[in-house]
Amino acid sequence: MTALEITGLHKNYVDSYSGEEVTAIGDVSFSVDEGEFVSVLGPSGCGKTTVLNIVAGFVNLTEGSVVVDGREVGGPGPDRGVVFQSHALFPWKTVLGNVVFGLRMKGVPRAERDAKGKEFLELVGLGGFEHKYPHELSGGMQQRLGVARVLANEPAVMLMDEPFASIDAQTRRKLQEDLTRIFEKRHPTVFFVTHDVDEAVFLSDRVVVLSQRPSRVREIVTVDLPRPREWRTAVELPEFRAIANRVNELLVDDEAAQDDGTDDGSGGGNDGDGAAVAGV
């Protein structure tokens, strides 16, 4: 069953400096099945984060449709939990306070939500840290908390926006393995944005490769590596390398094509984030 369906997505926005209308997303369509892990990958500045922000409801789309769990998306909602690159934990709430935030907003009674919050903290390996504050945790632990906070809310889709980009390489590997373990255990639906090819291949069931701005779907690569996965064995697999190379080629091709073409530089900069912030 399809959990997330994106069809004919377009995004134009007005550049706040020049007043010009810029097309960030040309035409993007793909879907994510229930219990599936799909990554979106693309050259920097291609608008992948914008796609995620549209799905999350932070940014309005110009054309097309985004359907989650059979309902058209309009504004942010608890059916789509977001894990942010910057963690976005509430500094004024304890670890437990952060995990149960979504449940409190739903009006779940205290005893129930605390039990559930603790369960998810255990799941991500943060048992015993309930009464710490986020600033007392390391970066890796903060992001574990970010994941637990979303999972505890049991969204239809978990959206992850380059969640491990600001974490050191060693910890990142560990977090990726833990995320895979959690995924294999619980099978949440995950929509994962990254610019790290190996990460995308390691984690995903399918990888959506986007083109340069205005972005379109170049290809959707299926990753049929066996699960459970761990880095030590995965990198040894010839299939892993083959798929990673394939994805890399797609990205490199695209950059070459861009260099040949008329790049007037309007695609530079960030993902057009914050250009048209909806409701927030």
Add this chain to the structure above:
Amino acid sequence: MSSNTADTADTVKSARGGPAGRTPRRSGARPGVVRARKVWLWLTRRPSFRTLGPFVPVVALWWLVAEMGVFDEAFFVGPPRVVEEFGELMEKGILPGYLTDSLTRLAYGVGFGLAIGLPMGFVIAMFAKVRRFFWPILLFFQAVADIAWLPIVIVWFGFSLTAVTFVIVYTIVFPLMLSVVAGVEQVPRELLRAARSLGASRLRVFFEVILPGALPSVAGGVRTGLGYGWRALVAAEIIVGTSGVGFMMFDARRVGDISQVFLGMAVLGVLWYALDAMVLAPFERATVERWGMVRSLEADG
């Protein structure tokens, strides 16, 4: 300014001239809408518009409320009465005279305040032992609100320029010293180490690293100090009362001339804004913001 105008004219033209560059889809953007949007964007980027624009509806509202006669004329007057009063007092030479008095006092107070507060602040900030000893005293004197000094100062100096200056200096010195200490502590240690390892002597480290590094906080301190000094000036003029804008307001209140009271407030506000825009802001722009240090946020609002 003129180059900016030309610039905008250009972009407006190119927008009307059809799709330029890589913008294949411009969904239903009519030229009129585009142009209006651009003018608005251009306007909202002008600092003067962003600063002064909001006052237009506020003054209009003030006018409207006064015209509708919501409040008694003896307690509330509209902009025309204030402007009229302004013309009258300018003509009689009362307002220029009072303004000069007020500004002279402020200048004396600020001058002495900076001359005393900055060096003392840096001495206290640089020498840990001195700071440790003087910190409680500093806190205590800062806690004794400046205005509470007025009575004793009047006892000492009578109703004079010295009395007013003393109070203004007092108000400025303490916040200034506190912010200098904070500023020196904010200088990242790496910068000090970098300078030392590049061969700077201790004296040069002070002038080349600590002094500029402390500037954002010092600039903030000057602003705070001036804000307090400004208040102290008004209070002193009301209480000591021989001349000045504060005196004018209180004198007008005594005879029940509300339009002069309103005028006094408007003058005080405009004066503060001018001071801020012509002295403080350019200083901050030339230093702190130019170097990309913190304060730009506040300027943005």
Add this chain to the structure above:
Amino acid sequence: MTTPPTEKQATATAAPAKGRPWPGGRPPGRQRPRRRGGANTPAARAVSALWFLTPLALLVVVWLAVVAVVDPPLRVFPQVGDVLAALGDMWSSGDLFDHLGASLRRMAIGAVIAIATALPFGIALGSSAALSAFFSPLLRFSVALAGIAWIPVATLWFGYGDRAVIFIVWNAMFFAITYNAMLGVRQIPIQLLRAARSMGTTRLRMFWEVLLPGALPSVVTGLRVGLGYGWRGLVAAEIIASNAGLGYALFQAQKYFQTDVIIASMVIIGVLWLLMDRLMLAPLEKRTVERWGMTKAGS
């Protein structure tokens, strides 16, 4: 300039371990010091209290000595004993409590109204980019004008007395708190707002759960600035427009050249302000902004 910068750093980092060397509050804007073990032992507390009181005691000694040597007339400067006697008189006659009570009551009423009105207003302004851009220059104008400059109008509108003084306290605090609350909300990272929205937070809960705590570092700054303005406004307004309160006591004493009463009132005003800072603002800051590891907004 003989002290090397390194020594300054050494003391700066060592300071928290020795207990807080400045119990009256830290220099504004300093990074929060993390309390380490031992800083709160009775011995460490005694040492830091000693560090705080010794300079003040020395100041009193200097005062004693200078007045003893110069021997100015009482109408110019009082001896320490005179001030203590004046305090004793004020205590036994009950004047002290009348004036203190009047001042503190006005301050409390004005402050409560100011906080209750300014916080919701400032946070509402901050949650919209357009509103805050519009109100920003207006608020800065008002902050500059707030408090004392309103005394003539206030006395005209409310007459001489309590209501005018309370209006001045409110007015002095309102704009500073509003402006800083607005800035505080603008400084909340957009990701935090988005995180809250994506977990289904309603508008009302947003205020309590996200906007208010998120803006708190800046709000505390605003409270401190506002209370400072309000306190000064209170003293000035009492001097001009009332017949009770510390400001009034000061002014009466000035009429009769009672420098002992003047200095006694000034000391009371200073001590009250330090107490307000220590008993209200510092604990608020310690329990929230510092505990949560949020950096303090500069003042």
